[in-house]
Amino acid sequence: KNEVEQSPQNLTAQEGEFITINCSYSVGISALHWLQQHPGGGIVSLFMLSSGKKKHGRLIATINIQEKHSSLHITASHPRDSAVYICAVREAGNMLTFGGGTRLMVKP
């Protein structure tokens, strides 16, 4: 079973700061997902990665398959970015194993 670890567990930042959230996993994977869970509970898929880097607006996700590590970066953070960010990995089939999440609070 893949072990998915996220760091930090909690993160507080000031508006405008550059934020990095990390995800490490123990077993080789076919894809990695980053999800965002809003304070109200809804979950939204942000990225799916199998290699390299993806960018969407102020969000950037990278993955290093050899090191079994991924990072999610937020540039020019804003209070509306406050949420729980969840990393999930896919091995065989279409099942995901989830990390415990990183709770981000961005203060104005």
Next chain:
Amino acid sequence: DAGITQSPRHKVTETGTPVTLRCHQTENHRYMYWYRQDPGHGLRLIHYSYGVKDTDKGEVSDGYSVSRSKTEDFLLTLESATSSQTSVYFCAISEVPSGGDQADTQYFGPGTRLTVL
């Protein structure tokens, strides 16, 4: 937003009673999933379905059963609810993974908060 609804959204029940949660989709996606989310554990897969009447167990399936008689509906049943099943339950859907960035994305429903007293 993907068309996924869950019902009920909140439920309080007593230990030993049966409970059924419903997930309904309008996207005609093949795969459907039930997860539970608990503090300290993150999201964990209970059961999933890869087609009508085709289901399989996930990581934490004990005490749960599922049924999928139509593409659009996936039911999760707790035959005899226990306090350890107090949780937030999420349904998710995805298309058949045939490659490509979007084909593998899972779309989540709004969640059902279940309390077993």
